[in-house]
Amino acid sequence: MNRHRTLRKKGEFQMQDAALPVRIDSLDGVTVLVPRGDIDMSRAPSFREHVRRAINAGAPKVVIDLSEVEYMDSSGLATLVEAMRNAKQASVALMLCGLHQKVLAIFEIARLHQFFKIEATVEDAIAAS
Amino acid sequence: MNRHRTLRKKGEFQMQDAALPVRIDSLDGVTVLVPRGDIDMSRAPSFREHVRRAINAGAPKVVIDLSEVEYMDSSGLATLVEAMRNAKQASVALMLCGLHQKVLAIFEIARLHQFFKIEATVEDAIAAS
Amino acid sequence: MNQTMGDQPHIRVELLSDPNYLAGVRQLIAGVTQRIGFDEKSCSQVALAVDEALANVIRHGYSRACDRPIWVSVWTVPANDEAGAYLRVVIEDEARQVDTCDLQGRDLDDPKPGGLGLHIIREVMDEVEYTKRSPRGMRLTMTKHAPRADESAPDAPKEG
């Protein structure tokens, strides 16, 4: 009946993560992830899982299209930094595109706008090398 | 320093109404009001004042374009019902247009969708007789 | 530890009776209901009901004084395999008490300004109950079950 009843760890009620809806397209052999909605602490674990699977699936390039994400906090950024590391290790090209102004502003505060490969549109990201 | 300090009535702190931004266009002799933002209890008085002035200004037709209003509660409805009465008395044709689905739903609950003349677009409202 | 719906609220807001805060409170309600799995339409409906109820407390209970307390308590139950999401909202004040028979909107077939708030609240919520608090003030308890997938409109839920 109640989410707060879910007992996960002795003596403590642990949170239940929320699912983040993610559309997965495949265009010209490139995997495109299109998450929809806010990416915050409750949804970052779900986002992380989607990205991890895409990177491990074998495509040479993965594009994360953030055009349907109007809000992201540092949990989302952390997920992306980790994804970038994993992608490098797996020799997968990871690109971001479609960042809303507000989302880009957070990348800038965290000085991460240089760390990621960011393109304006999905087409640009697919075409970029 | 503090809104709650504004003393309006003996012994009581009275609210300070919030201004509702309203654009006023004049097209083919028709006055078109375009309020922007939520219309709720805090902004209904400002909305009421705008509508009152438009109806009294002498144009034969006033159109209220609600396409930039994504939320309206019963304070907004009350303002519109009153406006409709005033318009009839002043022989002004009052029309509404551009209602969002959510706003229309409130008109329907209040059984007011028949009471008002509602058109889809500003053009339709101006053309309608 | 064994929380039930009868215990402490999951979220409790105490606000001053200032109409300028209604937007914030209904956005809180919309955000919470969206996250527990209410569809877009139901989120808007619950936010509207809370807004109408708060406006009534300010307008009728407190005669528009903007420095009096209002409490909004929220309990949420997210959807699971067996049932859809469920929400309970309780709104309390320290205002003058009214009898339930005086809590009536106007005749819907007689369009005139006002008298719509209670109709709207009763229309969009599943349960609506006004009671007197002790020693003073009113308490409004409202509940809503999210419509199950097959009952709700075909449009997908969207971020608020």
Added chain:
Amino acid sequence: MNQTMGDQPHIRVELLSDPNYLAGVRQLIAGVTQRIGFDEKSCSQVALAVDEALANVIRHGYSRACDRPIWVSVWTVPANDEAGAYLRVVIEDEARQVDTCDLQGRDLDDPKPGGLGLHIIREVMDEVEYTKRSPRGMRLTMTKHAPRADESAPDAPKEG
């Protein structure tokens, strides 16, 4: 009757430490700041800072337990002829106490997951102060002045 910023908060939210409630709380904050005259960018910034601070309490203070209390208190001062709008938010918990010197994010020039929340909070708010509550828990006090018209970006404020 003579309320000042030192008195009772204008809005006080008590919530359980469940990350699923963060969306609702930041929408509350965005709605309130928007109504007191913050521009769109400042509204988003304050909402982000509150979200980051609450996430830190849940993650670090309460080790992700989702049934512990967090209090968010808000004071607002709308713009007038002389000054822009002003907001104060205080976030309190009953979690373990930490020394201010342990409240440091990571080196921004060394990209790795995490360590960004405090940087973001300090970047977007004007004043940020952590203190220990008595007898337990932490208190974070944050303030922000809305930029005056001539300082803010040219885009007009939009409904949240």
